[in-house]
Amino acid sequence: MREKVVLDLGRLPPHGMGTTSVTWWGTLAFMLIEGTGFALVIAVYLYLMSLAAAWPINAPPPDLLPGTLVTLILLTSLAPNILISRWAEQQDLRKVRIGMVIMSILGIAPLVVRVFEFPALKVSWDSNAYGSVAWTLLGLHTTHIITDLVDTLVLAALMFTRRGNNERRFGDVRDNAMYWNFVVVTWLPIYGCIYWLARL
Amino acid sequence: MSRPATTPGTRDIELQRTGLTSALAETWKTPSGLWGALATVDHKIIGRRYILTAFVFLALGGVLAALMRIQLALPEARLIGPDRYNQIFTMHGANMMFLFAVPVMEAVAVYFVPLMVGTRNIAFPRLNAFSYWIYLAGGAMLWIAFALDMGPDVGWFAYVPLSGPQYGAGKRADIWAQMITFTEISALAVAVELVVTIFKQRAPGMTLNRIPVFVWAILVTSFLVIMAMPAIVVASTSLILDRLVGTHFYNPAEGGDVLLWQHLFWFFGHPEVYIIFLPAAGMVSTLIEPFARRPAFGYLALVMALIATGILAFGLWVHHMFVAGLPRLGDSFFTASSMAIAMPAGIQVFCWLATLWDGTPDFKTPLLFIIGFIVTFVIGGLTGVMVASVPFDTQVHDTYFVVAHFHYVLIGGAVFPLLGAIHYWFPKLTGRMMSERLGQWSFWLIFAGFNATFFPMHILGLQGMPRRIYTYQPDLPWHGLNLFVSLSAIVLAAGFLLFFINAIRSARSGEVATDNPWNAPTLEWATTSPPPSYNFAMIPVVGGLQPLWENRDALSVADGLRTDRRELLVTTLAEAEPQAREASPQHSIWPLWAAIATTIMLIWSIFSPWAVVWGAIPVAITLIGWFWPKGTPEDES
Numbered sequence: 142m143r144e145k146v147v148l149d150l151g152r153l154p155p156h157g158m159g160t161t162s163v164t165w166w167g168t169l170a171f172m173l174i175e176g177t178g179f180a181l182v183i184a185v186y187l188y189l190m191s192l193a194a195a196w197p198i199n200a201p202p203p204d205l206l207p208g209t210l211v212t213l214i215l216l217t218s219l220a221p222n223i224l225i226s227r228w229a230e231q232q233d234l235r236k237v238r239i240g241m242v243i244m245s246i247l248g249i250a251p252l253v254v255r256v257f258e259f260p261a262l263k264v265s266w267d268s269n270a271y272g273s274v275a276w277t278l279l280g281l282h283t284t285h286i287i288t289d290l291v292d293t294l295v296l297a298a299l300m301f302t303r304r305g306n307n308e309r310r311f312g313d314v315r316d317n318a319m320y321w322n323f324v325v326v327t328w329l330p331i332y333g334c335i336y337w338l339a340r341l
Numbered sequence: 342m343s344r345p346a347t348t349p350g351t352r353d354i355e356l357q358r359t360g361l362t363s364a365l366a367e368t369w370k371t372p373s374g375l376w377g378a379l380a381t382v383d384h385k386i387i388g389r390r391y392i393l394t395a396f397v398f399l400a401l402g403g404v405l406a407a408l409m410r411i412q413l414a415l416p417e418a419r420l421i422g423p424d425r426y427n428q429i430f431t432m433h434g435a436n437m438m439f440l441f442a443v444p445v446m447e448a449v450a451v452y453f454v455p456l457m458v459g460t461r462n463i464a465f466p467r468l469n470a471f472s473y474w475i476y477l478a479g480g481a482m483l484w485i486a487f488a489l490d491m492g493p494d495v496g497w498f499a500y501v502p503l504s505g506p507q508y509g510a511g512k513r514a515d516i517w518a519q520m521i522t523f524t525e526i527s528a529l530a531v532a533v534e535l536v537v538t539i540f541k542q543r544a545p546g547m548t549l550n551r552i553p554v555f556v557w558a559i560l561v562t563s564f565l566v567i568m569a570m571p572a573i574v575v576a577s578t579s580l581i582l583d584r585l586v587g588t589h590f591y592n593p594a595e596g597g598d599v600l601l602w603q604h605l606f607w608f609f610g611h612p613e614v615y616i617i618f619l620p621a622a623g624m625v626s627t628l629i630e631p632f633a634r635r636p637a638f639g640y641l642a643l644v645m646a647l648i649a650t651g652i653l654a655f656g657l658w659v660h661h662m663f664v665a666g667l668p669r670l671g672d673s674f675f676t677a678s679s680m681a682i683a684m685p686a687g688i689q690v691f692c693w694l695a696t697l698w699d700g701t702p703d704f705k706t707p708l709l710f711i712i713g714f715i716v717t718f719v720i721g722g723l724t725g726v727m728v729a730s731v732p733f734d735t736q737v738h739d740t741y742f743v744v745a746h747f748h749y750v751l752i753g754g755a756v757f758p759l760l761g762a763i764h765y766w767f768p769k770l771t772g773r774m775m776s777e778r779l780g781q782w783s784f785w786l787i788f789a790g791f792n793a794t795f796f797p798m799h800i801l802g803l804q805g806m807p808r809r810i811y812t813y814q815p816d817l818p819w820h821g822l823n824l825f826v827s828l829s830a831i832v833l834a835a836g837f838l839l840f841f842i843n844a845i846r847s848a849r850s851g852e853v854a855t856d857n858p859w860n861a862p863t864l865e866w867a868t869t870s871p872p873p874s875y876n877f878a879m880i881p882v883v884g885g886l887q888p889l890w891e892n893r894d895a896l897s898v899a900d901g902l903r904t905d906r907r908e909l910l911v912t913t914l915a916e917a918e919p920q921a922r923e924a925s926p927q928h929s930i931w932p933l934w935a936a937i938a939t940t941i942m943l944i945w946s947i948f949s950p951w952a953v954v955w956g957a958i959p960v961a962i963t964l965i966g967w968f969w970p971k972g973t974p975e976d977e978s
Contacts (some may be wrong), residue, residue: 142856142889143894144898145895145897145898146899147897147899148545148882148897148900148901149900149901150880150900150902155922155923155924155977155978156924157911157923161921163464163465163537163542163911163923167464167533167537173567174529174567174570174571177572178575181572182575185575185579185601188598188601189596189597189598189601192598198596266586266587266588267586267589268589269589269595269596269597270592270595271596272588272589273597277579277582277588291961295968295969299969307976309976
């Protein structure tokens with residue numbers, strides 16, 4: 142078929158940021174998948190709770206301290222996280238490097254406290270269905286912190302190499318920050334479930 | 342004159358046509374040899390592989406079906422024992438649903454969606470390569486386990502407590518559950534790629550109301566995958582946890598619940614039906630245009646019907662549980678929603694009939710499969726409305742009536758359009774036409790064989806024959822029809838055999854196809870058969886719903902993309918206005934390494950929970966290798 146040129150794309154930028162970037166949409170799609178997963182496990186929690194004569198089953202409610210501490214650390218981390226996203230948008234390499242180091246530390250800190258959170262549930266995963274679902278919720282969220290932490294560490298290392306100063310890397314930093322927001326926000330209903338529903 | 346392709350910043354406008362195509366071919370080529378085959382990220386090569394693999398699983402599943410029909414042909418048959426029979430029907434169902442039906446629909450989309458929206462590769466092409474290897478590994482694991490007498494034997498939906506630690510000794514149920522993990526990873530990955538491709542990589546001018554119906558169907562399907570498949574991941578993971586580390590999700594003695602399994606499974610399992618059916622409906626709406634020789638009637642109604650079906654699909658799952666003893670009010674709600682979903686299906690059927698009515702039908706093989714589909718699917722839909730009613734369902738639950746119903750909707754509703762689509766798109770897949778004579782023969786054998794095989798099963802079900810029995814006694818009134826069904830299955834098998842022979846022979850020595858042999862209106866026919874590695878030398882610009890029919894003498898295109906790096910066009914979500922020239926990743930071996938590491942972790946974790954800890958390390962290393970920038974032109978910004 143003959144071709145007739147009707148449009149010149151040559152002036153378009155060679156890379157897009159934010160909603161122009163396919164990775165941004167891909168990250169959003171993966172958040173939708175994982176968000177559905179979280180919602181389903183919470184649904185399982187509520188389902189089992191609705192069947193039980195007493196909840197928690199044969200266990201006291203979990204200790205509030207470690208879980209609340211994790212919540213506070215995660216909420217605090219939102220401030221530098223939003224800042225790093227802004228710095229990445231401005232492509233400020235020096236600030237982004239500092240921000241990535243801070244975010245790496247703020248990724249490790251909740252994991253350290255989480256080590257104490259599992260025993261604070263005061264029930265084992267193999268004691269009963271309550272223990273199983275509480276451990277699964279906490280474990281699932283921990284997996285997300287670990288995944289994003291590894292991503293943050295690798296990206297932080299990358300930002301200190303000569304490949305760091307690239308619009309694509311700044312886009313990666315923004316997508317990574319968006320994903321961390323997701324990890325923090327999804328924790329809130331899980332925290333409410335594990336610590337406060339068990340106290341109703 | 343053309344300049345060497347390696348000059349930095351070379352744009353297509355600066356090159357003559359031959360210089361342009363050779364520069365693009367150099368930039369987009371897959372390296373030759375084994376390494377290239379393993380490292381390729383070309384959606385067409387991967388899509389072809391996916392389709393081929395899915396059809397191998399179809400043939401294997403068909404062999405299992407044939408074994409069951411031989412066993413059931415006569416009462417008290419001794420060919421297969423009860424244990425092996427349990428494995429065979431479980432394998433047949435799991436294989437057909439998870440390794441054939443869902444992957445084959447996604448596979449067709451992987452090949453054709455980028456072509457139909459006018460882009461050069463799928464979004465996240467390395468993830469696409471990864472998803473294929475994971476799919477292959479999951480399928481291989483299931484079949485190797487079956488060969489080792491470790492095949493799952495708990496039915497394709499693996500109800501607890503049968504599949505739980507108490508009754509499901511050994512590793513058979515774990516093989517089923519982990520096969521789920523493999524296929525879900527690959528299906529979810531492909532769904533993400535397709536959503537982003539359709540959202541952001543459409544040709545300029547392809548606004549939302551100019552997207553081909555098949556592409557709409559794939560978009561809705563991908564969202565169904567994204568929203569439904571996490572449910573089966575949660576289900577199979579908790580089942581593995583119950584079996585491996587002693588959790589109590591499904592143990593009523595410790596506060597667990599067996600019906601929880603059914604809820605989770607069917608919250609996935611019912612949308613699953615539409616994950617298979619919607620792409621098929623999209624195929625019908627797309628194929629009907631060139632063969633009715635007019636645009637499909639009611640584009641808006643067709644698209645709205647797809648979306649409505651996608652939403653209603655999540656409100657039906659309890660109709661699989663009508664005999665589980667749930668509250669009556671719940672049953673009534675799910676009866677109503679099950680009947681409601683017949684409406685969007687009906688709207689589509691009327692649109693297709695109107696298209697044929699007003700068109701000048703050309704009864705080639707693809708159209709025959711469409712008509713066969715309409716007939717068969719309507720019968721399956723009618724029995725669907727019947728089993729939506731609780732009293733009727735209570736009577737026929739777990740009988741051959743249900744077997745007949747879902748084969749009508751799955752084979753009639755999905756496999757018929759798929760076979761039509763393979764005949765239709767074969768030239769774009771291989772560059773050659775399938776034989777029309779053999780195609781007609783295979784259609785009539787499959788259509789007649791299918792109806793003769795499955796229609797009597799309705800009657801067998803009404804006569805009380807249960808599903809999943811490995812044999813029956815001679816004094817029961819079932820043997821006449823069973824023998825008839827088994828003999829009819831030979832006709833059906835012959836039809837499929839002829840289809841496979843036709844496909845293999847045509848791929849080797851069929852008539853060479855032109856660019857657009859059917860005079861079809863959509864963009865995949867605007868390029869060569871098969872398309873070059875870069876799909877389109879210049880990105881098409883779309884001005885309507887049938888771009889190749891609207892302007893028959895010249896195709897509107899856009900220029901200005903670079904030829905020295907893999908570059909494609911990103912456009913806005915609704916209006917498809919150009920936003921950026923984005924790079925598309927080069928071939929890479931890392932997705933294969935990542936898939937191997939993931940496979941080792943998943944299979945190991947059937948045997949030890951520590952596999953998740955230690956096995957995750959190689960997975961992380963391969964993923965870092967995958968994403969670490971390599972300084973190619975694609976990394977420029």
